[in-house]
Amino acid sequence: MSISVGDRLPEWLLPRVSREKMKTMALVLDDPNPIHWDLAAVRGLGMGERPINQGPNNMAYVMNMLADWAGGHEHLRRLRVRFQANVLGDDEVVARGTVVALRVEGGRTLAECDVELVGAAGAVALSGTATVDVSGRA
Amino acid sequence: MLTEEDLAAIVGRPLPGGEYTLQPYVDWLVHDAVEAGVPGEVAHPLFGFIAGLRGKGISLDDLFEICGATAADGPMFGEHETELHQPLRPGETYRVSGEFVSAERKQGKKTGIFDIVGFRLRLTDSAGTLAATTFNSFVFPRRSA
Numbered sequence: 001m002s003i004s005v006g007d008r009l010p011e012w013l014l015p016r017v018s019r020e021k022m023k024t025m026a027l028v029l030d031d032p033n034p035i036h037w038d039l040a041a042v043r044g045l046g047m048g049e050r051p052i053n054q055g056p057n058n059m060a061y062v063m064n065m066l067a068d069w070a071g072g073h074e075h076l077r078r079l080r081v082r083f084q085a086n087v088l089g090d091d092e093v094v095a096r097g098t099v100v101a102l103r104v105e106g107g108r109t110l111a112e113c114d115v116e117l118v119g120a121a122g123a124v125a126l127s128g129t130a131t132v133d134v135s136g137r138a
Numbered sequence: 139m140l141t142e143e144d145l146a147a148i149v150g151r152p153l154p155g156g157e158y159t160l161q162p163y164v165d166w167l168v169h170d171a172v173e174a175g176v177p178g179e180v181a182h183p184l185f186g187f188i189a190g191l192r193g194k195g196i197s198l199d200d201l202f203e204i205c206g207a208t209a210a211d212g213p214m215f216g217e218h219e220t221e222l223h224q225p226l227r228p229g230e231t232y233r234v235s236g237e238f239v240s241a242e243r244k245q246g247k248k249t250g251i252f253d254i255v256g257f258r259l260r261l262t263d264s265a266g267t268l269a270a271t272t273f274n275s276f277v278f279p280r281r282s283a
Contacts, residue, residue, distance in 0.1 A: 014173055021171040028168055030192060033209070055215045060172035060184040067174075067183075073225065074180045080219035080273075128217075 003111060003137050009097035012065030017053050019089035025054050053087040058125050062115050065095035070132045077110060081128035087119045094118050097130065109135045139280045140206035145253055148204060148241045153257060154195030155235040160185055162228040181228050186220035186270040190259035193234030204238075205255045207278045216254055216275035224269050232261040232269060240275070251280040 022036045034041035035052045042051055059081050067073045087093055094117070101112040111134045116127040160181055168184060169177045194201075199209060207213055226232075236259035245251050256275035263269045 018173075021173075024167055024171040028164060028171070028188060056184060056187050056218075057172050059187070059218060060168075060174065060182065063183050064172065064174050072178070072180065073183050076183050076222055078219065078221045079183070080217065082217045083215045 003099060003102070003134050005099055005102060007099040009065060009069045009099070009113065009115075012061060012068060012095040014061060014093050017057075017087055017089055017091045017093060019051050022051055022053060022057070022089065025057055029054060029056065048088070050088040050090060053089065053091075055083045055126070058083070058087050058093070058117050061093060062095045062097075062117055062126070062128075062130070065097060066113070066115070066130055066132055069097070070134060075133045076130065077133055078131040079115070079128065080130075081115070081126045083126050085119065085123045085125045087117075087125045091120045093125065100129075102134075107135075108133050109137075139251075140253070142243055144206070145241045145243060145255075148238045148255060150237060150239075151204070152237045153201075153235070153259070155233070156193045156195040157231055157233055158189040158193035158261075159231040160189060160226060160228055165228045177228070179227070181226040183220060183222060183226065185226045186222060186261065186272050187218060187274075189226070189232050189261050189270075190234055190236070190272045190274070193232065193261075194236060194257075194259055195234070201257075202276075202278075205241075205253065205276065205278055211281075212279055214277045216277045217256075217273070218275075219273040221271045222269070223271070224263075224267065226261075226269060227263075230269075231264050233263075235260050235262070239273070243280075249279065253278045253280060 097113045097115040113130045117125045119125045165181045238257045240256035261270040
């Protein structure tokens, strides 16, 4: 399948952000912030009744979308994101992307993409740009 | 609150750095935690962020202190960039080095004064090859002028 400017990447959907997997990531990231795993702390801070997903997890969902589209994580060259809103446990999120440019560098064809992760009520949790090696496909 | 001169003086300050070994079992756990399916020969690219965070040689609390803040001040992630010069590999040990590269004071109508401080990190593999470069910025709300 060829790739062209304006192509929309296949959406990557997560129907329900797991509260339990945040606990794994708290250990991996060595992140002691209790808003990711302690509901009493979340309530105490007036942040509601659900844990707050780690920002890096939200970024990883976009990386997953890019890998599914490109055929593996090895094709990702660059990802830059700006964190804009929280994602909560049990939220549905969807990662989206659009090809905005194609260029050749060092004999490789690179696709520049606009990307975002959209959470509850259509709120953009993060947005940014990515560069993906699409050699042989564009 | 840091003076603007003190804030500007952060730029160029090196981070201690260190090492991060990308353990295959941790790659498996990260794939599972971020719903990425079954891991393969290439590690999840989120390890560009993770290896830098874990190997930068300074805790977040100490990093915040350099920026004149504490975790209680509510610092927030601003931006992140990962540039992969080669795929990250499970089992590899990466040398982490870096420095602060930006520090800027801003004022918003609703947010008041806040500072944005950025630092860049490099991941070098055991053969000495640059594998990844990352940039992170934190936003520090400043409650008084």
